[in-house]
Amino acid sequence: MLRHFRSAVPVLAAWVLSLSSGAAPAATSFRNPLFAGGDPWITRVDGVYYYSASQCGVADVCIKHSRSLAGLAHAPWTGIWNHTDDKAPNARDIWAPELHHIDGRWYVYYAADDGDNDHHRLYVLVADRPEGPYAEADTGHPHGALAEASGHWAIDPDVFTAADGKLYLTWSCTDHADSRFPQRICLAQMRDPLHVAAPTVAISTPTEPWETRGKPIQEGPVGYTRAGHTYITYSGSASWIPNDYAVGLLALAPGASPLDASAWRKSGPIFDHHGTVYGPGSxxxxPSPDGRQWWNLYHAIERLDCQPAYRCRDIRMQPMHFDAAGAPVLGVPVEAGVALPLPSGDQAQTHEP
Structure with a gap:
């Protein structure tokens, strides 16, 4: 995996240099950052990109949508859910909501607590339309709690279909009821979008220098299947220290069960700080609107004097590709302000679907 990462660096550097010497016309280019924020999540359904977030200023959980990938930069926020009980266990610290379209329904998976980080757990909302109305899902637990076997501290839930065709939940976990380190990557199979089956398996622990900067942390996992292989990307190291964050990759051995922790192989960092782009992650x-390209959306910061660093994050995107086995090749983060060509088939249309 690192071989592909290194080979992509001179290619991307030459591409950026060519853009700097002869900038693309404004009508066919864009510049990072797109907008302020962190922990990006995007899904595309019927030609529309849906981006979900918390702390957007209009609701606890919000979305924006556009038929143009670059057009998300100017699309307005729509609030889709607010908590109704200030004393509820999911009323505070709502983190990294992910909007998923599964079997015709819309689900938002997120982490929240009651104001005490040690109480962070996983929750899910459900609706029949992307704009809602959303309700706390009937998971059999109060407030739509997405209960898993360990009952331990948990954040950053993601659901995905592995190469075996089954639905899985992955998240950042500890081995305690509270937030004591290390934070690891956990995995469990799902019976359906609202219920987690036992067991919970810890498939990775932070051990490498690039995932133990500041604190031993693995978080923000995202699973996907490509070319018959199953992968999980994740962010390593402390999010509150400006230049710590980096991206790692877990690859499942072909034919192995995702619940076999020994079958996962770690590599990285596959995306790390470069120039004045600090702490890239999540x-x-x-895909581009015409499906001919793939794009990497991520957050990063430009300042080293921001404390905590995550308050200064912004959202960026740049082209990427996959190698023959389906592993992501991300290159290096492009400096802010560099003109990049619009995604293939993207006319920077309005946000209207």
Whole structure:
């Protein structure tokens, strides 16, 4: 995996240099950052990109949508859910909501607590339309709690279909009821979008220098299947220290069960700080409007004096590709302000679907 990463660096550097010497026309280019924020999530359904977030200023959980990938930069926020009980266990610290379209319904998976980080757990909302109305899902637990076997501290839930065709939940976990380190990557199979089957398996622990900067942390996992292989990207190291964050990759051995922790192989960092782009992380991949390209959406910061660093994050995107086995090749983060060509088939249309 690192071989592909290194080979992509001179190619991307030459591409950026050519853009700098002869900038693309404004009508066919865009510049990072797109907008302020962190922990990006995007999904595309029927030609429309849906981006979900918390702390957007209009509701606890919000979305924006556009038929143009670059057009998300100017699309307005729509609030889709607010908590109604200030004392509820999911009323505070709502983190990294992911909007998923599964079997015709819309689900938002997120982490929340009651104001005490040690109480962070996983929750899910459900609706029949992307704009809602959303309700706390009937999971059999109060407030739509997405209960898993360990009952331990948990954040950053993601659901995905592995190469075996089954639905899985992955998230950042500890081995305690509270937030004591290390934070690891956990995995469990799902019976359906609202219920987690036992067991919970810890498939990775932070051990490498690039995932133990500041604190031993693995978080923000995103699973996907490509070319018959199953992968999980994740972010390593402390999010509150400006230049710590980096991206790692877990690859499942072909034919192995995702619940076999020994079958996962770690590599990285596959995306790390470069130039004045600090702390890149929380990568998520989206196709261009015509399906001819893939793009990496991520957050990063430009300042080293921001404390905590996550308050200065912004959202960026740049082209990427997959190698023959389906592993992501991300290159290096492009400096802010560099003119990049619009995604293939993207006319920077309005946000209207």
């Amino acid at each position: 990568v998520v991949f989206a």
